[in-house]
Amino acid sequence: MKHHSKITPPKPGQDARLDQSVLSRIAALKAMSVKELKAEWERLLGSAAPNNSRAFLEARIAYRLQELTYCGPDHETRRMLDLLADEVEGVSRRKNQIADPRNPVAGTRLIREWNGVEHIITVLKDGFEWQGRKYKSLSGIAREITGVRWNGYRFFGLQVRSREV
DSSP states (O other): OOOOOOOOOOOTTSOHHHHHHHHHHHHHHTTSOHHHHHHHHHHHHSSOOSOOOHHHHHHHHHHHHHHHHHTOSOHHHHHHHHHHHHHHHTOOOSSOOOOOTTSOOTTOEEEEEETTEEEEEEEETTEEEETTEEESOHHHHHHHHHSSOOOHHHHTTOOOOOOOO
16 A cells, blocks of 8 residues: 655744745845846746836745745635636636625525515525525625615625725
């Protein structure tokens, strides 16, 4: 029986010497000229630098140094980034869609009264149902009900995600 040993890449904070080495290399970027940064870009990324923006070059090279040292994002993170890119681009190359963590469990009924009329929305696995019609977003339903643009989560009293970084 073969046993395969899986080599796990180091994580930041596990090896102080490795961390210090990466931090030193990143700090050294500040002392480089734009010409030197472009040369470093070419060495690390294998292509010509796309522009002369010092801030862009420093940030991207610093990311690449960490990526090479710590092996970049894991599979799940890369998958999530790919899905987000598909949503931003309006293309669905992948079959899975990202579920918004604010969405209640499928089957949940949301009830909202507006101008004396009670509206009942059913949460579906891939959207929402209201008055026999399927919607991709709560905002679309809120707009149908009120005639104006609303944040659907706010309109139906669901927590709006904070923009903390």
